[in-house]
Amino acid sequence: MTQDSELRIAVIGAGPAGVYSSDIFLRQLAKLGDELGLGTDARIDLFEKLPVPFGLVRYGVAPDHPSIKFIASALEKTLDNPNIHLYADVEFGKDVTLEDLLERYDAILFATGAIKDKPLAIPGADLDGVYGAARFVEWYDGYPTGVREWPLEAERVAVIGGGNVAMDVARELMRNADDLRAKTDIPDNVYEGIKNNKAKELHLFIRRGVAQAKFSVQELREMEKLPGVQLIIDEDDFELDDDTVEEAGKDKLTRQMVEELFVIRDMAEDMEDDGDVDFEGNPADRKYYIHFNSAPTEILGEDGKVRGIRVERTETGADGKMHRTGEFTDYPVEAVYHAIGYKPESVPGIAYDEGGAHLANANGDGRITVDHENGEVRERLYATGWAKRGPVGLIGSTKSDALMIVTAMLEDLAQNKENARLAPDRDPESIDRLLAERGVRPIDFAGWKRVDAYERAEGAKEGREHKKVIDPDQFRALAHGE
Structure with a gap:
């Protein structure tokens, strides 16, 4: 497989919406890629501003929900996919810009969630x-x-x-x-x-x-x-x-x-x-x-x-x-x-629909638009989850959302004359060099696993399954093996 043969997708947000969408994209591409003329190879890079993945599952749901660990386990299995690369502790708009990503990815999907109160x-x-x-x-x-x-x-x-x-x-x-x-x-x-x-x-x-x-x-x-x-x-x-x-x-x-x-x-x-x-x-x-x-x-x-x-x-x-x-x-x-109710975050460079409390997108189909009144679609930009529809629905509802967005992404990519390879920089290591030049140290999936192992070990000392690390500096030190 050559570097040019794989689709390159950037996902902003490693919570349930972002992880589910990544999984569904790879599954749908494997199923429909050849038929659509896209091939079946893709690399997905997940960018998360927090030093830890899972978003709402880890930081937005009460700790005594028994279903949390099952959802987290499913998300973790998805992140273990070699075609999905986690870049935690990397903030969009600060560490990387929209221009940086459009240079290196064929499509960008925003799954940024919500952390503010109405x-x-x-x-x-x-x-x-x-x-x-x-x-x-x-x-x-x-x-x-x-x-x-x-x-x-x-x-x-x-x-x-x-x-x-x-x-x-x-x-x-x-x-x-x-x-x-x-x-x-x-x-x-x-x-x-x-x-x-x-x-x-x-x-x-x-x-x-x-x-x-x-x-x-x-x-x-x-x-x-x-x-x-x-x-x-x-x-x-x-x-x-x-x-x-x-x-x-x-x-x-x-x-x-x-x-x-x-x-x-x-x-x-x-x-x-x-x-x-x-x-x-x-x-x-x-x-x-x-x-x-x-x-x-x-x-x-x-x-x-x-x-x-x-x-x-x-x-x-x-x-x-x-x-x-x-x-x-x-x-x-x-x-x-x-x-x-929550108010989903705005995103640098993307129009926001204040009335609907979500990123501006065409008729709710996830295709990012110029603004919430102008339905003109901005190519290669998409939204899913609360970023697309506002703060409604349970974690599970993001799956059906993801399927709809992925379908739209694949349709758009298949219609492109350049055979969907739209990013001019197709070197998969380019993003790593860019972040290193800016002094940004991403936490990858292996780093998360080191933190998870530590949390399990600390919990075991008290007869518990887990005990959360909360200090971001300690989290980074554990993740980087320092």
């Missing part, structure tokens, strides 16, 4: 004690550039949101530190923080009704098994009319979620009847209130600090449309966490 647009959102979920998730997941300490002084806290991130945040705030350490890879600073957490009462506020929430069944089942925590619900929230039940039943996932919420309703009633106990019948020392049809309208403060939250009762029809009632209730709390 702003909370209600009065009092700027008070001391109001936190975005993304920053809190970074703390408990040991994000390399995240904070190392978190203020957990509030005895009464509120969480705003009707999706899985809100559930994650609420669960970690109600967690028993010893139980969490025994079952997860949390680092010592997170264990100490949660161990000293003073929260005894938590209120989760969901704007719409039981049938319109966006929780996964797995999240709900994790909520059900919190040692020392009593779940408390409002029975009125579960009075669903026939139209709502019929509408919820049309979608399998929604139906399963609603059924599980009714299991939680029954559990909550049993917990109260048995004397305010947890799921195992032991005395509960923390209370977790779940409020549906509750829209926070203002965060109340005193001396610049959170002292309460004002919530308006809502009504939600079978069509999912929410109506406000004008009935307000104030809850005393000292901290408020909002999990109302």
Whole structure:
């Protein structure tokens, strides 16, 4: 095989979207490449600004999700492919530019994900004690550039949101530190923080009704098994009319979620009847209130600090449309966490669609455009995952996304008169020389494996499977064998 015979693809972001897309590209090329006149050989270089791959799986999902290690294992197998090369600790727009990559790659795929919170647009959102979920998730997941300490002084806290991130945040705030350490890879600073957490009462506020929430069944089942925590619900929230039940039943996932919420309703009633106990019948020392049809309208403060939250009762029809009632209730709390959605990052040199909160692309098909109003496609540039569609969907949904984008990439490459070999510099070692000239030291897959081995060894000392490294300098030293 000559250097000119292989397609060269750059992927920006080594999280699930980027890794899945790389795998699917190679699989589809092997299947269709000859038919399309492209051949079946390709080299994919994955660029990741963090010193570690896996993005959301490692740094965006709560550590007590049992499915994490299975997803990470699958991603790791993909990265072990000799046709996929990891360049972690390399930041697009800083260490390499769009021009650098267009010179060396036939197509560029952006899978940059999201790490910022959507702003909370209600009065009092700027008070001391109001936190975005993304920053809190970074703390408990040991994000390399995240904070190392978190203020957990509030005895009464509120969480705003009707999706899985809100559930994650609420669960970690109600967690028993010893139980969490025994079952997860949390680092010592997170264990100490949660161990000293003073929260005894938590209120989760969901704007719409039981049938319109966006929780996964797995999240709900994790909520059900919190040692020392009593779940408390409002029975009125579960009075669903026939139209709502019929509408919820049309979608399998929604139906399963609603059924599980009714299991939680029954559990909550049993917990109260048995004397305010947890799921195992032991005395509960923390209370977790779940409020549906509750829209926070203002965060109340005193001396610049959170002292309460004002919530308006809502009504939600079978069509999912929410109506406000004008009935307000104030809850005393000292901290408020909002999990109302992430905002995917912008990318240097690529137009951004502020309304959709994603990179500008043609009709949502992943082909990057001049801007979000001008549908003119920019050749050789693509987006996938949250970078393409905004912060919606679970990790698994990135697979179907990736297949659609890869199909578009292959179609475009096959139509090119130059037989898809568009990058003028076809030397596979060219990118390595460029980075070396700039003093950039990428972490490759072998480097990641060295870190992983260290984390496993440190975890084994405490009878755990893993224990996260969080210091980026230590991470680099381990990865480079120093």
